[in-house]
Amino acid sequence: MQVDALDRIIKNAIDVMESSKYQIFEICENVRSERNALNNELQQVIDETTKTIDMVDHIEMEYRRARIRLTEVSRDFKRFKEDDIRTAYEFATQMQTQLAMYREKELHLKARRDDLQKRIKNVDKQLERAEAVVSQVNVVLEYLSGDLNQVTRLLESAKNRQLLGLKIILAQEEERKRIAREIHDGLAQTMANVVLRTEIAERMLTKQAYTSVKEELVDLKGQVRGGIEEVRKIIFNLRPMALDDLGVIPALRKFVQDFEEKSRIRTQFEFTGKDARLPSGMEVAIYRLVQEAFSNVVKHAQASHVMLEVTYQKQMVKIVVTDNGVGFTLDNIDKKIEKGSHYGIIGMRERVELLEGRIEMQSAKGAGTKISMLIPIKLDSKEE
Template sequence: MDFHVGQIDRVIQNAIAVMEDSKVQVFEICEVARRELLTLTYELENVLRETTDTIDRVDGLERDYRLARIRLTEVSRDFVRFSEHDIKSAYEKATQLQLDLMVYREKEIYLKARRDELQQRVKGVEVSIERADTINLQMSVVLDYLSGDLNQVTRILESAKNRQMIGLKIILAQEDERKRVAREIHDGPAQSLANLVLRTEIAERLLETKDLEVVRSELIDLKSQIRIGLEEIRKIIFNLRPMALDDLGLVPTLRKFVQDFEEKTRIRTVFETTGKEKRLPSAMEAALFRLVQEGFSNAHKHAQSTFVSLEMIFHEDIVQLLIEDNGVGFHLDVVESRVNTHTHFGLIGMKERIELLQGKIDIDSAVGQGTRIRINVPIKAESGKELIAHGE
């Protein structure tokens, strides 16, 4: 058995080395693409601005040229009122306007073509970055999985089919979570920072004009954008893992979560605890917090609730969660059939977490009568080790 383990170890170590090297290369390619995207975006903004100015200039020249031709026709017909100098002046003005109009029309055509080209290039680079990010995330998941204890890998290989399926579901869940976080960072802080870079360049140029009021206005707007970006980053960090969970424990974190939930959704909430409060294993606290998150999210998104309550009951060897809402409710048989066909991912996630905790979940609901979720989790179960091993 040790011989086979050694062979597997060498294969895995080689695979890890290759994937780590490839991951670095993908990251470098991605960074080059991001710098190119920033340059293209800046150039596109300049081209769009210049295109707008040129179109306005063409419209003005067309208007002036029409008036100049009318003026030329008038002076050419009335030799009594207008002198030869007037006629010559009108002719030269009309000719000059015609030349300017031709030049600016050519410039407009060029700028529109350049604008379309830049927009296509920006779109192409964004797609490349998104694909590179996806590949990078997938490689990170596989690396994390391969970098674990080799004995754990062999145990998973020798385990029963349902245990293997749980492991695969966890990997897929991790990948989906990382994609979500990457998308949040890309759409939020990353976009904000790219915009801030451009705005600081604009502010630098404005300093050359010595128009301090305009610069002051630009800096005030920059400060507002930075605050928004900071708020987005804090939100992403909290969604990943509330810092209070490690520092203060599960109960204080749940109190803060329930309070924030009520302020955000305007749904009245109540949180109570029964029994002697105590700290649980870190992985178990994280799993229980996610269960409450999912239960409250379901009440908000699907139940149309106006009231949600959470009760946490500490027993000697069991911790119990009770989540109730006064929402529209549902037919339990219908939802369970959807769960079996993998279309109701909220309940799937809750049930899988509870299985890993070696706990039980009971759902009581009916149309028009709200929903009651009861979760029982053994405190001293081996599930804590299982969750740690899978990176909960």
């Protein structure tokens, strides 16, 4: 991307964000005005509610007295006249009506008060979110308004760092390929030929009485076959063919199976996400990270179970290796790393840093170890 084009894009983004910022300011002011109006209305409702409650209490007392008066005049017809009875009845009825009316008003005011309080809380939340957006917009504007050349340099530097890391890893793997090819074409073929020659000699000797020589040749054949098997293991460790042919996930499945058979440690592998081919250097890096983590389990953990979890996210690969071993104190391991005595973890950290990822370790004595690695996927870093 040309710097001028990037400059135009950033300027357009700044203009849009400046306009949006002022619109958000207007929204904030409108929300503040609405909140002030609601607070004033709430205060009025609270005052009126207080007065209404006092009035309800007063009318209730008057209504009780009116009922007592009505009972008295209704019992003694000799003492009170018909007008006294009618007056007491009308007064009691009036108090009852007023009491019902004010109670209804009290309920209405309380409901209005609760509704206003809820609306004020919602308005406060809206205002808080709007102010947070304004703050974020200001931060972005300050960043975008800075030196464009510096931004471009940062972008190019970040890209170059990962490209450099991938190139280093690819160079290492090319060397491993060369060694594997030489062993396969040279030493492995030679040893296979030795086995063939010893079988011929063995068949020839069976016709004669050279028993001791035959036993020696049989033993030699067994040793050579063992050597061939060992060479094949070396070739696989240098560069698994499944990694090139099928990808990192099938290669890891095969690695986990072989690890369990060789180490007698119960192993579990879980993959989440959609399996897809990654850039070759990244697949190699993931494989080597897992390989090193499992090697540390064998050397140090004294574990009976180890679990590998690989998750493909949209722009990230997450790798988690968990064991139930003896664990360690993080302070102690950091000191060993500083002294350069724990090469396995040093190598893992260097590989992760080359890919601009991050690695975290969780462990405690007797509680096992959990290593989590996050590696960003940058598909524009493919090899030519």
